[in-house]
Amino acid sequence: MPEYELSVIGAGRVASQLAGALHTAGVQIRNIYSRNSEKANLLAGRLASFALSGDLATAIHSLPPKSIYLVCVADDAIPSVCQHLDVLEGLVIHTSGSVPLQHLAHSRTAVLYPLQTFSPDRPLNLAEVPFFIEASHAEVLEWLYGFAHLLSPHIKEVSSDTRQWIHLLGVISNNFINHLLVEAEQLAVDHGLSFASLHPLVLETIQKAFEISPALAQTGPAARGDQTTIAKHQQLLTEQAPHLLPLYNLFTEAILKRKKE
Ligand SMILES: NC(=O)c1ccc[n+]([C@@H]2O[C@H](COP(=O)([O-])OP(=O)(O)OC[C@H]3O[C@@H](n4cnc5c(N)ncnc54)[C@H](OP(=O)(O)O)[C@@H]3O)[C@@H](O)[C@H]2O)c1
Incomplete structure (x- = not known):
């Protein structure tokens, strides 16, 4: 060689x-x-x-x-x-x-x-x-x-087979998370809010996921089963950002399903 x-x-x-x-x-x-x-x-x-x-x-x-x-x-x-x-x-x-x-x-x-x-x-x-x-x-x-x-x-x-799975994990954990941040940044801009104020929250989310496992780290209305709060969010999105409603519902349902398992 x-x-x-x-x-x-x-x-x-x-x-x-x-x-x-x-x-x-x-x-x-x-x-x-x-x-x-x-x-x-x-x-x-x-x-x-x-x-x-x-x-x-x-x-x-x-x-x-x-x-x-x-x-x-x-x-x-x-x-x-x-x-x-x-x-x-x-x-x-x-x-x-x-x-x-x-x-x-x-x-x-x-x-x-x-x-x-x-x-x-x-x-x-x-x-x-x-x-x-x-x-x-x-x-x-x-x-x-x-x-x-x-x-x-x-x-x-x-192997190539294993590598394609590693790549898929990368897409979910990097590309998808980043896309959610893109949407959060846009919502912040649209409502005159500070995207930067999310920084400590996002850092803690990532650190906690790797320290105690993301399955144990989940919080929020879906993890608690707070249906009133979920309904309020759905109302806000329906009125002001309807393109995000399917994404919100998809994640909420997935978290609720995990909670039941
Ligand atoms: N970006 C990442 O985070 C990342 C991480 C790990 C692995 N990779 C892999 O690394 C490779 C390169 O990704 P990248 O992010 O560096 O992409 P990139 O920044 O978009 O650069 C792609 C390069 O490929 C050239 N190219 C595209 N189509 C071509 C064609 N038909 N013929 C000749 N050249 C062509 C582009 O030329 P022009 O500038 O003229 O378009 C550019 O030089 C990909 O296989 C990707 O999966 C990427």
Whole structure:
């Protein structure tokens, strides 16, 4: 296997953070490819690597063959991007929670999935992030353990089947919770209230869930069975934010059902 020198495909949230951390760890990032030349130039400039952009089928000829390609593109684009890379006969690593390794079985492939939420210009301490890995060959897996340890000590090998469940847990516990906060922020704005005043409540909710288990931590009108309060909330939403009523009812019913179990 080649040592730690690679090309990065994609210049979005995950590409920027992983490439930045790998660069800091001493990995040579030879190329950054993005179909968007501005993004490729920006990231390549930070990492002292070469920027490539435009049509991947053309740009591919400027990538070194038999190298390592870290593919950080949208899930739906991974199979087609990897198919292009196959002519280079290297090791293709993707970072998705949901794309099975078997979808790329025609070449040497691996997965390096970070269980964290990435946003532009929001640096993360990757050493605290769990990475779930998988590889097509035993020697690739051995190499990947060493490579992933450049980013974090929390490395675990899992199958594609297990990884899709981990990803689903991530969607529920991050994307869905965040969406509820989006709606709470909008309601706060609409009624001239402070979203920031929810900060201690939300922090305590998360801390308590991990300290004593979320099942034991549930409070609120549905957990208490306060039907009058629930009816008042339903009335408020019906009058002023009807789009939230189905969500409110769904959660209320789910909490009431848990309470009965
Ligand atoms: N964001 C997270 O929190 C997170 C966490 C763990 C794993 N991941 C995984 O990491 C991967 C990248 O996610 P991300 O959040 O970094 O996404 P992102 O910020 O949206 O960046 C996606 C990158 O893929 C490129 N791209 C999209 N479609 C393409 C196509 N058809 N051909 C070539 N390039 C294409 C985009 O180019 P343009 O800029 O030109 O659109 C961009 O460079 C995904 O597999 C995702 O599931 C994400």
